[in-house]
Amino acid sequence: MLPSFRLKLQFYGEGRLPVTYREGLQAALYRLLPSPLGERLHDGGLLEGSRPLKLFVFSRLLGLAYVHEEKAFQVAGDVVLYFASALPEVLEGLVQGVWRKGGLTVHGLELELRGLEQVPLPATQEALEVEALAPITVYRTLEGSTQYYNPWNREFGPLVSENLNRKARALGLEEGRVSLRPLRVRPGHKRLERYKGTWVEGWMGRYRLEGPASLLRLGLLTGLGAKNSQGFGFVKEVLP
Template sequence: MIYRHLPREIGQPLHDGVYWQSQRPLKLFVFSQLHGEVRYRPGEGVEVTGPVWFRFASPERDLALGLAAGLLRFGRIRIATLDFAVREIATLALPALEERLVVRALSPITVYRTLEIKGKRRTQYYNPLHEEFGELVVANLRRKASVLGVEGREGTVRVQALSVHPRGKRLECYKGTWIEGWVGRFLLEGPAEYLRLALEAGLGAKNSQGFGYVEEVKADADARANAREAGRR
């Protein structure tokens, strides 16, 4: 979906994982799930009844501008088996960042380890209650920062789940493989440069497959969410 709308000089090296120089292929962009008049039906797909939107972010300005230009030029976008007309593209300013940021996931955050058990390799996913979840999110963020030359103080980045419920678990099928991820609200603490990177490149793994897009939860929206939660108790 993303690559075909980019200029070839950007899309091809990005697809091949060589746009940024790193030991492992790295694609520093992220996009959210569809939001708006859409309903997700586990195991069945999605039902779209009206206008929908998604968000895209990257620390590379040319990449974001190239995608916007491509979408406007083509005027249509195909997502899975659905065709959409592009009606509007808008840019969002990053919030003023300090060293604490509350975010919510607009697409599931996934982290995992590949383990070998009895001679067989298996993927172990972690949920936000596991200590490894935060450790792997931070390690992934540090790797992105290293590739981009973003400097931050060692040992000062932390991820804490604030509001994650069992219903926040998501199982997404990507090219025949089921991937486990989680949505909810999280507290990020660390240098502002790292928090900016979380917003621009996503949290966790598989960002270029649509995992880990997060946005700031503003204080007034957070208060309303807490009030709704209290009212349900």
């Protein structure tokens, strides 16, 4: 059975983070998980076919201020992180780990835990409006070359649906078709972010999803698009 909630973690810190802080944040989250769960997820995850599935996703750190002159982010007080997973043991392990350590250390910056909240998933429904809290990245690899797609490209929605069905197969859930339509997305929502030396293209903005309720819930728990365990594709429902 899928979890019925995501985590909202509030931290306090003061200092700077590099624009590539996502790598350090991912590493810090792995360190919170108990052994051998953390190692299993890091090294392989839940396998379906030839590509690993880790089935968790996290948002950007919300509340940062960009310092243009330094090309870095300033942390000056409270910041918020959302975390979700389709695996109950991952959620439980993260909660235990963050309480035990009292926070996170990201690129040497101490983030002190100030609050932890379970955010319930919305009631079962077959249509959702969502806001991206981390860029949604959608691509194909063709003959060794990576082709990224934007939300207006006809490949974008079907690839999001295909990704959700791949996750559903790994979990033994029923498959189906999910449609995605950009609602409030403009060219300025494009993000190019560097992850371990590679540039990744993703898109923020607001979208409408329609499809089986179980797949929409899976999208809220594991993210939309690719590279979710690297911090891409976290979406949160927009309440009416």
